[in-house]
Amino acid sequence: MQKRKLGKSNLEVSAIGLGCMGMSFSYGPPKDKQEMISLVQAAVERGVTFFDTAEVYGPFTNEELVGEALAPMRERVAIATKFGFKFGPKGEQIGLDSRPEHIKQVADASLKRLRTNVIDLFYQHRVDPKVPIEDMAGAVKELIDEGKVKHFGLSEPGVQTIRRAHAVQPVTAVQNEYSLWWRKSEEEVLPALEELGIGFVPYSPLGRGFLTGKINEHTTFDSSDFRNILPRFTPEARKAATPAQIALAWLLAQKPWIVPIPGTTKLKRLEENIGAVAIELTPDDLREIDSAASKITVQGARYPEKLEQMTGR
Numbered sequence: 001m002q003k004r005k006l007g008k009s010n011l012e013v014s015a016i017g018l019g020c021m022g023m024s025f026s027y028g029p030p031k032d033k034q035e036m037i038s039l040v041q042a043a044v045e046r047g048v049t050f051f052d053t054a055e056v057y058g059p060f061t062n063e064e065l066v067g068e069a070l071a072p073m074r075e076r077v078a079i080a081t082k083f084g085f086k087f088g089p090k091g092e093q094i095g096l097d098s099r100p101e102h103i104k105q106v107a108d109a110s111l112k113r114l115r116t117n118v119i120d121l122f123y124q125h126r127v128d129p130k131v132p133i134e135d136m137a138g139a140v141k142e143l144i145d146e147g148k149v150k151h152f153g154l155s156e157p158g159v160q161t162i163r164r165a166h167a168v169q170p171v172t173a174v175q176n177e178y179s180l181w182w183r184k185s186e187e188e189v190l191p192a193l194e195e196l197g198i199g200f201v202p203y204s205p206l207g208r209g210f211l212t213g214k215i216n217e218h219t220t221f222d223s224s225d226f227r228n229i230l231p232r233f234t235p236e237a238r239k240a241a242t243p244a245q246i247a248l249a250w251l252l253a254q255k256p257w258i259v260p261i262p263g264t265t266k267l268k269r270l271e272e273n274i275g276a277v278a279i280e281l282t283p284d285d286l287r288e289i290d291s292a293a294s295k296i297t298v299q300g301a302r303y304p305e306k307l308e309q310m311t312g313r
Helices: 032-044 061-074 100-113 133-145 159-166 189-196 207-212 246-256 265-280 282-294
Strands: 004-007 010-013 048-054 076-082 083-089 093-096 118-126 150-153 170-175 200-201
Touching: 004 207, 061 076, 061 100, 076 100, 076 150, 076 282, 100 118, 100 133, 118 133, 133 150, 133 159, 133 246, 150 159, 159 170, 159 189, 170 189, 189 200, 246 265, 246 282
Parallel strands: 048 076, 076 118, 118 150, 150 170, 170 200
Antiparallel strands: 004 010, 083 093
């Protein structure tokens, strides 16, 4: 598969990565662990070298899955994980925590779950307004100096946060939601990243399944599926969507330092997503796609208000 560098960093990864969250968390019940380990390893054999997880996915179980799957082929891949949440005694989320001492505890725990001695890319999952950005970035810088982390990332930050963090420890990548139906990053974030030489990792590049064309007004979700609380997934909000490969090819065509991380639990879908790398869109194609996308009326917010408030800080 084609490789891409995330910004001006030396982190080179496959042009399409694999978001592993849905294997353990959010989209219905956790999938069979051995089947998911096989899927992750199949992705490596097909050229995927960039895998995304987080301590909050499960919590903890997704990191364990990814660590077990990739241990036999660790030297061939880059693993990204995230810190920033606080958990209660039953593993429930009880807020944000990016205090430097907590970040270091999370790093040590993630290293054990991932069965590795270094995290390739360590993101702050959400900005913690109680902790100065400089302190948070300084803690990651120390982890990099200690050799426990290679690269620093931010997830759903505001532009000023990016600039302040980058001044303390160069940011390798920013991870935001970005797709044909959620393009807010184009307003301020992408220009700032281009200026600063930071890579961009779009999550939900297929609109949580919407842009695959598999979701319509008749689709229902399991009771434990995260999409039940997302306003855009109410039946009245669903419209016709662009096929998955075109949606991914469109993202790849935006900038050479963009690496989408579509998630899947099916080998057929994995292979379909990877196939997007081979699709070359002409300027006319891109104009046609933009025109078609502009005609899609997206109803409903992308997150409930409480979750949206954690983004763009």
